[in-house]
Amino acid sequence: MTNVLFKTPRLTTVQWAPLTELLRLLKIAPLPRWAAAVLIGIGFASSLAETVGITLVLFFLYLTMGQVELATSTNGLLGDALRHVASYFDNSTETAAVIFILIVARAGLAFVHALISARIGEQINEVTRNRVHQQYLSTSYSFFQRHDEAHLMEVLGTETWLISGAYSALTRIIVSACSLLLFAAFLFAFSIKITAVAFVGSILVFTGLRQLSRPIRLLGGAVKRVHQELGAHMLRSLQGMRTIRVYGQEKLHQARFEQTSAEAREIALGLARISALVSPLTEVGFLLVLCLITAFARSWGVEFATTLTTIALLYRLQPHVRDLQSDLLHLAQIEPQVRSIRLMLSTDDKAYPNPGRYPFKKLNRRILFERVSFRYETDSHPVLHELSFEIPVGKTTALVGASGAGKTTIVNLLLRLYSACEGTIWIDDLPLEQVQRTDWLSQLAIAGQDVDLIEGTVIDNIRMANQAASKQDIFQALRLAGISTFIDGLPDKYETWVGQHGLRFSGGQRQRLGLARAIVRNPEFLILDEAMSALDRNLEESIRQAIESRFRGRTILLITHRLETILGADHIVYIGAGQALAQGTPAELLDDPASPLSKELRTGRGALGTR
Numbered sequence: 001m002t003n004v005l006f007k008t009p010r011l012t013t014v015q016w017a018p019l020t021e022l023l024r025l026l027k028i029a030p031l032p033r034w035a036a037a038v039l040i041g042i043g044f045a046s047s048l049a050e051t052v053g054i055t056l057v058l059f060f061l062y063l064t065m066g067q068v069e070l071a072t073s074t075n076g077l078l079g080d081a082l083r084h085v086a087s088y089f090d091n092s093t094e095t096a097a098v099i100f101i102l103i104v105a106r107a108g109l110a111f112v113h114a115l116i117s118a119r120i121g122e123q124i125n126e127v128t129r130n131r132v133h134q135q136y137l138s139t140s141y142s143f144f145q146r147h148d149e150a151h152l153m154e155v156l157g158t159e160t161w162l163i164s165g166a167y168s169a170l171t172r173i174i175v176s177a178c179s180l181l182l183f184a185a186f187l188f189a190f191s192i193k194i195t196a197v198a199f200v201g202s203i204l205v206f207t208g209l210r211q212l213s214r215p216i217r218l219l220g221g222a223v224k225r226v227h228q229e230l231g232a233h234m235l236r237s238l239q240g241m242r243t244i245r246v247y248g249q250e251k252l253h254q255a256r257f258e259q260t261s262a263e264a265r266e267i268a269l270g271l272a273r274i275s276a277l278v279s280p281l282t283e284v285g286f287l288l289v290l291c292l293i294t295a296f297a298r299s300w301g302v303e304f305a306t307t308l309t310t311i312a313l314l315y316r317l318q319p320h321v322r323d324l325q326s327d328l329l330h331l332a333q334i335e336p337q338v339r340s341i342r343l344m345l346s347t348d349d350k351a352y353p354n355p356g357r358y359p360f361k362k363l364n365r366r367i368l369f370e371r372v373s374f375r376y377e378t379d380s381h382p383v384l385h386e387l388s389f390e391i392p393v394g395k396t397t398a399l400v401g402a403s404g405a406g407k408t409t410i411v412n413l414l415l416r417l418y419s420a421c422e423g424t425i426w427i428d429d430l431p432l433e434q435v436q437r438t439d440w441l442s443q444l445a446i447a448g449q450d451v452d453l454i455e456g457t458v459i460d461n462i463r464m465a466n467q468a469a470s471k472q473d474i475f476q477a478l479r480l481a482g483i484s485t486f487i488d489g490l491p492d493k494y495e496t497w498v499g500q501h502g503l504r505f506s507g508g509q510r511q512r513l514g515l516a517r518a519i520v521r522n523p524e525f526l527i528l529d530e531a532m533s534a535l536d537r538n539l540e541e542s543i544r545q546a547i548e549s550r551f552r553g554r555t556i557l558l559i560t561h562r563l564e565t566i567l568g569a570d571h572i573v574y575i576g577a578g579q580a581l582a583q584g585t586p587a588e589l590l591d592d593p594a595s596p597l598s599k600e601l602r603t604g605r606g607a608l609g610t611r
């Protein structure tokens with residue numbers, strides 16, 4: 001990913017790459033149809049008001065200096081235009097009034113342009129933000145394994161906000177381009193020769209300034225990288241706060257943060273230095289062009305009025321060229337961010353979970369794994385290899401096996417976080433992938449060893465599993481999970497704020513919150529993946545009994561290393577090296593001297609599969 005983002009396109013494409021990139025992004029987050037036409041129209045009208053205004057200002061000067069005769073005797077279109085103007089206005093007050101109206105009109109148009117541009121820009125920001133967020137929630141779960149959190153935060157939290165700026169720059173580029181065209185048309189009509197000199201000179205200035213685009217783009221890429229690194233440092237410090245302090249790593253982490261922070265400052269300064277060059281270089285470049293024009297005009301004997309008008313127009317043209325350059329450079333600077341948003345929004349390189357076709361009401365007979373193989377990465381070793389076993393409905397099945405045998409992976413497949421690479425998981429008579437995902441998940445709940453607590457209150461955390469749960473349901477679930485007394489004793493009780501890691505709760509309390517969360521869903525199929533591993537035996541036993549009586553007749557999948565729990569199950573599946581090595585009732589497995597369960601029992605362990 002990082003390589004793709006910072007890969008530098010061929011030099012020939014570098015100049016216009018930022019514009020192309022933005023236009024490609026805008027296709028994904030489309031503009032209202034009328035926007036471009038209206039903005040170009042306003043830009044054009046504004047330029048027209050400006051060019052006509054300049055011509056009138058010149059006429060006004062001739063008028064006040066008593067030089068109208070001389071000016072209107074000029075040949076060519078300028079003479080025609082001035083004669084035309086002279087036939088309308090014979091006093092300076094009227095001319096000044098029209099100039100004033102034109103200036104006000106231009107200012108009004110600029111205001112309307114800014115309003116529309118801001119409105120559409122914010123709309124694009126919003127659409128982009130929402131789509132990136134939606135992308136995070138809808139792409140395959142494995143997508144997140146390949147991207148670091150800092151990058152995902154940077155794209156959603158920072159980069160999506162840059163799009164309105166990019167869009168405003170684009171609209172200003174359109175307006176500046178309109179102005180340039182109109183100025184060029186006026187100049188061309190007044191004097192072809194001078195326009196040719198101005199054109200060649202402007203192209204040289206423009207090309208010279210465009211050379212800044214490459215370093216700016218590279219620095220823009222560096223900004224992205226350094227921001228991402230800063231984000232990674234921040235996440236590390238916040239998420240690893242306890243570890244950093246426990247191991248006394250504060251100085252080291254502060255030093256690393258400061259180093260990246262200093263790098264960010266240097267890059268920002270580099271950008272500021274290059275951007276600051278635009279204005280003086282444009283001014284000097286245009287001054288040279290004006291000198292050239294004056295020299296050529298003299299040697300070609302061009303009339304004074306024509307020379308003066310073209311110079312005035314060219315002088316007014318200069319800010320437009322400068323703005324155009326600044327906006328193009330701004331786009332070049334944020335191109336890496338625009339590209340990263342586009343790549344994030346692109347659906348071509350991403351997989352999406354299959355929503356499934358068939359509605360699903362109730363699990364009736366069994367869940368069957370049939371020769372299921374799975375690997376996390378395409379080229380990695382399979383974690384599950386032609387695994388076959390059954391989870392009978394309405395019973396408690398214990399999944400046993402050594403650490404790393406693949407038990408949680410089986411749960412991940414059942415939760416449809418991943419899909420089997422080969423083989424089929426049957427839900428009664430339907431392959432799991434074909435069952436409507438939302439229907440299937442509505443029947444399911446999981447409590448695990450590590451509980452994903454979110455920023456929010458205790459109630460918010462429990463409601464993650466069931467938004468419709470009443471407070472009464474939540475209290476009952478917490479009671480069943482054996483944590484209600486503790487919560488009742490907290491100053492804010494159920495409104496107590498639970499941080500991301502729930503660090504104010506002990507490991508066992510966090511697990512019980514996770515259990516309450518699963519219980520409140522009232523599932524037909526409950527998965528307990530080492531969900532009580534942090535509890536003492538007595539507490540585990542009492543909660544397990546409470547859960548069993550509450551969910552009697554429903555399907556429970558239990559992953560545990562505790563022997564008593566395993567022996568209390570209706571059905572046991574023993575997993576080893578990604579395969580089911582044995583399965584049956586506890587009695588069947590204990591009676592079979594070859595079964596791994598009876599072998600382990602003979603070794604006299606109190607816990608199974610811990611090797």
Ligand SMILES: Nc1ncnc2c1ncn2[C@@H]1O[C@H](COP(=O)(O)OP(=O)(O)OP(=O)(O)O)[C@@H](O)[C@H]1O
Binds near residue numbers: 377407410
């Ligand atoms: N997201 C992942 N990406 C790559 N490999 C993974 C991922 N999750 C698990 N694995 C690998 O898959 C194998 C099985 O892991 P799994 O968590 O399913 O084992 P487990 O039987 O639940 O172990 P434990 O009892 O220790 O929880 C391990 O070798 C592990 O490294």
